[in-house]
Amino acid sequence: MTKLNGEKRGYDHNSWRFHFPHTQIIKRLSILSVIGLILFFVSFAIGRYYVPVIDVIKILFNLIFPLEPTWSSQAETVVLQVRLPRIIAAILVGGALAAAGSVFQGIFKNPLVSPDIMGASAGAGFGAALGLLLSFGYYGTSTTAFILGLVAVFIALVVGSKMKNNPTLGMVLAGIMVGSLFTAGVSFIKLVADPMDELPAITYWLMGSLASIRLGDLLFLFVPVLVGIVPLFLLRWHLNMLTLEDDEARAMGLNIRQLRIIVIICATLTTSACVAMSGMIGWVGLVIPHFARKMVGCNFQVMLPTSIVMGAGFLLAVDDLARIIASSEIPLGILTAFVGAPFFLHLILKKGREII
Amino acid sequence: MSIAVKNLSFAYGSHKVLEDISFTAHEGEMVYVLGANGAGKSTLFRCILGLTDSYGGIVLLNGHDIRKFNPSQLAAQMAYIPQNTFPTFSYSVEETILMGRAAFIKPFHSPGKKDYVLVRDAMRQLNIEKLAQKSFKEISGGEQQLVIIARALVQQTKILIMDEPTSSLDFGNQLRVLRKVKELTKKGYLVILSSHNPEHAFLFADRVLALADGKVAGCGKPEEVLTKKLMQKLYKEEVDIGQVQWGERTISYCLPSLGGENEAYVSVG
Numbered sequence: 001m002t003k004l005n006g007e008k009r010g011y012d013h014n015s016w017r018f019h020f021p022h023t024q025i026i027k028r029l030s031i032l033s034v035i036g037l038i039l040f041f042v043s044f045a046i047g048r049y050y051v052p053v054i055d056v057i058k059i060l061f062n063l064i065f066p067l068e069p070t071w072s073s074q075a076e077t078v079v080l081q082v083r084l085p086r087i088i089a090a091i092l093v094g095g096a097l098a099a100a101g102s103v104f105q106g107i108f109k110n111p112l113v114s115p116d117i118m119g120a121s122a123g124a125g126f127g128a129a130l131g132l133l134l135s136f137g138y139y140g141t142s143t144t145a146f147i148l149g150l151v152a153v154f155i156a157l158v159v160g161s162k163m164k165n166n167p168t169l170g171m172v173l174a175g176i177m178v179g180s181l182f183t184a185g186v187s188f189i190k191l192v193a194d195p196m197d198e199l200p201a202i203t204y205w206l207m208g209s210l211a212s213i214r215l216g217d218l219l220f221l222f223v224p225v226l227v228g229i230v231p232l233f234l235l236r237w238h239l240n241m242l243t244l245e246d247d248e249a250r251a252m253g254l255n256i257r258q259l260r261i262i263v264i265i266c267a268t269l270t271t272s273a274c275v276a277m278s279g280m281i282g283w284v285g286l287v288i289p290h291f292a293r294k295m296v297g298c299n300f301q302v303m304l305p306t307s308i309v310m311g312a313g314f315l316l317a318v319d320d321l322a323r324i325i326a327s328s329e330i331p332l333g334i335l336t337a338f339v340g341a342p343f344f345l346h347l348i349l350k351k352g353r354e355i356i
Numbered sequence: 357m358s359i360a361v362k363n364l365s366f367a368y369g370s371h372k373v374l375e376d377i378s379f380t381a382h383e384g385e386m387v388y389v390l391g392a393n394g395a396g397k398s399t400l401f402r403c404i405l406g407l408t409d410s411y412g413g414i415v416l417l418n419g420h421d422i423r424k425f426n427p428s429q430l431a432a433q434m435a436y437i438p439q440n441t442f443p444t445f446s447y448s449v450e451e452t453i454l455m456g457r458a459a460f461i462k463p464f465h466s467p468g469k470k471d472y473v474l475v476r477d478a479m480r481q482l483n484i485e486k487l488a489q490k491s492f493k494e495i496s497g498g499e500q501q502l503v504i505i506a507r508a509l510v511q512q513t514k515i516l517i518m519d520e521p522t523s524s525l526d527f528g529n530q531l532r533v534l535r536k537v538k539e540l541t542k543k544g545y546l547v548i549l550s551s552h553n554p555e556h557a558f559l560f561a562d563r564v565l566a567l568a569d570g571k572v573a574g575c576g577k578p579e580e581v582l583t584k585k586l587m588q589k590l591y592k593e594e595v596d597i598g599q600v601q602w603g604e605r606t607i608s609y610c611l612p613s614l615g616g617e618n619e620a621y622v623s624v625g
Binding site: 109250251297301 | 402405438444451463511
């Protein structure tokens with residue numbers, strides 16, 4: 001047999017690794033990382049107060065190795081106090097929501113699933129509304145939101161697992177019920193909230209924003225997001241098994257129920273933490289996994305990290321837009337959809353067949 | 357290497373699905389489980405695979421009760437090939453086969469060289485190397501079935517349990533898949549498969565286990581077991597069993613009646 005020139009999609013008989021062309025994936029991922037990196041620095045520069053990118057790099061570098069300041073102290077305050085927390089939060093929330101969306105789509109074997117399928121967002125939204133109504137303060141509100149997000153999923157998980165012959169369907173049904181219960185709760189709180197003061201706060205919060213995040217708050221986001229994402233990342237190859245039928249996976253010797261519960265807990269931790277910190281930011285968890293699959297295939301081993309990077313980049317870009325587009329900030333929940341949905345529609349029109 | 361089922365019974369509530377099933381199968385055998393829809397074939401497989409343990413009686417794997425094995429130990433002994441799979445996400449053929457290694461890849465680990473080598477060997481064995489990078493969703497039904505068989509092979513078990521492996525395949529693909537499976541049994545695999553096609557049993561089976569209403573209606577060589585009387589019992593249909601000479605071998609076949617008059621065709625044999 002003659003050797004194939006370039007050896008593109010084919011495989012090498014002498015190599016044990018002949019799966020999806022590595023070079024192609026690596027090329028795409030490097031392009032993605034370069035875009036991400038540029039976006040990261042540019043995000044510090046843009047806004048109402050412009051800071052030159054070179055100064056941004058110097059100011060950030062200065063944190064590790066002190067430099068002779070050639071920038072104004074005003075620029076330093078803007079970069080470190082105002083923009084840094086937002087940028088980190090956007091990266092964490094975007095990445096976390098995309099990761100949660102990816103694994104939930106795997107668990108429910110459905111590409112139309114988003115992280116709120118089991119009621120996490122609705123629960124957290126209710127918690128936040130409750131916290132705002134009862135004036136719990138910033139940390140009290142976030143904590144209530146986080147806890148109620150977990151509670152909502154816990155209820156869905158316990159009730160759903162009673163449906164022994166099809167626990168996945170059980171969890172979806174229970175999740176929808178729990179979600180609608182908490183959504184009704186939010187509506188009720190809005191009804192009784194003070195329309196001058198609390199109601200706008202609740203409404204604005206539910207639309208999602210990263211504007212009010214300060215450096216000190218990041219820990220409350222960082223810890224649960226990391227606790228959730230690290231196990232998912234380490235389990236990424238095994239996540240593929242979630243897409244099999246239960247009997248199939250069990251006959252392959254896998255404790256699929258245990259894996260599913262671990263994954264749900266991790267994904268819920270991250271989702272609740274994100275919603276508690278930044279409000280309801282839809283869309284990222286639903287659509288970013290599509291783009292990631294489009295780019296590198298379905299294998300979670302590569303797809304999950306890609307999805308995280310893309311989610312982080314996307315939310316960072318949208319948050320930049322939120323900052324610069326109008327004189328008053330546009331809530332992220334609105335903007336993610338305004339930016340993402342037309343793009344997705346365009347994609348369906350162009351290559352509908354290949355979307356999944 | 358053997359599977360022995362002894363006095364197996366299974367019930368959903370008061371509805372008895374399996375009653376007092378006993379048989380033994382050894383390596384190198386291709387055992388066909390025949391029976392009408394709802395005769396309990398799939399339930400029997402679920403019991404043998406250890407996917408349920410709410411059954412009466414005992415299933416012995418090489419003489420040991422399978423209830424004493426944990427799932428990954430069982431997966432190292434026997435592999436399951438489900439009826440047909442419709443994956444939501446489009447994994448490549450190679451990624452699909454690799455999933456068969458799940459029980460042997462520790463949590464927090466990824467597949468390594470050994471796993472990829474096994475995948476390649478399995479693809480070679482079934483002659484599907486060319487499909488490696490294709491999407492599982494885009495290949496033909498027959499090829500999909502071979503991929504799922506390859507996924508079972510990388511479990512490195514010698515026992516394969518197949519639930520109607522040819523049910524959704526066209527005439528030619530059915531035969532091609534079954535020939536491959538027959539090759540495997542000649543290499544020492546023990547294959548237990550269910551089927552709705554008695555003719556295939558005549559062609560390929562070393563042994564037939566016929567189930568009617570959850571009970572064993574017959575067990576043994578296909579020519580001995582699959583009689584007109586048994587076919588009537590299994591499928592409530594009048595058939596004629598004939599024979600043709602095919603080289604050295606005499607092969608039986610069965611023809612259904614056209615109905616109405618219950619008239620059989622003229623027998624050739």
